[in-house]
Amino acid sequence: MIGLVDYGGGNLASVSNALDFLGAPWRQVRCAADLLATDAAVFPGVGAAGSAMNRLRSSGLDQGLLEFLRSGRPYLGICLGLQLLFQHSAEDDSPCLGFLEGEVVRLTTAEKLPHVGWNTVAVARPIPILDELDGAYFYFTHSYAVQPSNQRLVGADTDYGGRFVSVIARAPVFGVQFHPERSGRDGLRLLAQFCALAAARMPANAG
Numbered sequence: 001m002i003g004l005v006d007y008g009g010g011n012l013a014s015v016s017n018a019l020d021f022l023g024a025p026w027r028q029v030r031c032a033a034d035l036l037a038t039d040a041a042v043f044p045g046v047g048a049a050g051s052a053m054n055r056l057r058s059s060g061l062d063q064g065l066l067e068f069l070r071s072g073r074p075y076l077g078i079c080l081g082l083q084l085l086f087q088h089s090a091e092d093d094s095p096c097l098g099f100l101e102g103e104v105v106r107l108t109t110a111e112k113l114p115h116v117g118w119n120t121v122a123v124a125r126p127i128p129i130l131d132e133l134d135g136a137y138f139y140f141t142h143s144y145a146v147q148p149s150n151q152r153l154v155g156a157d158t159d160y161g162g163r164f165v166s167v168i169a170r171a172p173v174f175g176v177q178f179h180p181e182r183s184g185r186d187g188l189r190l191l192a193q194f195c196a197l198a199a200a201r202m203p204a205n206a207g
Contacts, residue, residue: 002198003029003038005065005081007055009047014181015078018188024195032064040073040172040198041065044181045080049104049144050092052080062097069099074172074197076129082168082175083146091144100170101149107142109161114143121156121178127169129176129193130156136186138166138178145177172197 002019006012006028019026019042026042029035043065045052056062069075069085077085084096089104096104107113123134134156145164148154155174156167166177174194180187 001038001040002026002195003035003041005035005041005043005061006030007045007052007059007061009045009052009055011044011046011179011181014179015042015044018181018191019195022188022192022195024191024198030059030061032060032067035061035064035068036071038073039201040194041068041075042194043075043077043081043084045078045082045084047080048092049080049083049089049096050094052084053094053096056084056097066097066099069097069173072172074194074201075174076191076194077173077175078179078181079142079177082177083144085168085173085175086146086148089144099173100153100168102153103147104144105147106144107160107162107164111161114141115160116141119158119160119178121158121166123156123167124154127155127167127174128171128197129169129174129190130167131193133186133190138176138180138183138187140166140178142177146175172201
C-alpha cells in the first residue's frame with residue numbers, strides 16, 4: 001500500500017489519478033500512524049516551505065516522515081516533497097526535515113522565474129525510477145532547487161540558464177523537482193517504476 005501524504009497543500013488529485021491509472025494501491029494519509037502503516041510513500045508537495053513545515057509539525061507528520069524515511073521503505077518526494085527532505089530552505093528562511101544534508105536555494109538564472117513548463121533531465125547515474133528516461137521531458141513549476149552537500153545524491157540535473165539538481169536518489173528514497181503526474185507518458189513511466197519498487201517490498205498478500 002502506497003501512502004499519499006496529505007498535509008493540506010499538495011496536489012493529491014493529479015497524483016491519485018495517475019496511481020489509479022497505473023493500478024497501484026494507495027490511500028491518503030494525514031497522520032504519522034497512518035503513514036507508518038504503509039509500505040511506500042509519495043509526497044506530492046505544492047506550496048511554500050514555511051507553511052508546509054508548519055502543517056507537518058501541527059499534525060505530527062514531520063516526525064512520522066522522518067521515522068518512515070529511516071525505516072528503509074520507498075519514498076518519492078515531488079517538488080516541495082523533494083525540497084523538504086533537506087535541512088533548510090531559503091524560501092521563507094525555513095528549517096526543513098533535515099533527513100538529507102544540504103540547502104534549498106533560489107535558482108540562479110537570467111531566465112524568468114518561476115521556471116514553468118517542459119524541460120529535459122540529464123541522468124547522472126543509473127537510477128531505478130529513471131530507467132530509459134535520460135533526456136525525457138517533464139513539467140516543472142518552481143523558483144527554488146536543492147543543493148545537496150553530498151553530490152553522490154544527484155540523480156539528474158536540468159538546464160534553465162544554468163544547471164540545477166532535478167532528481168536526487170539515495171535508494172529507496174527519491175525526489176524529483178518536476179511533476180511526473182503532469183508529465184504525460186514519461187511521467188507515468190517514472191511513477192510506474194517507483195510503484196514497481198514499492199510492490200517488490202509489499203507483503204505477498206497485500207491487496
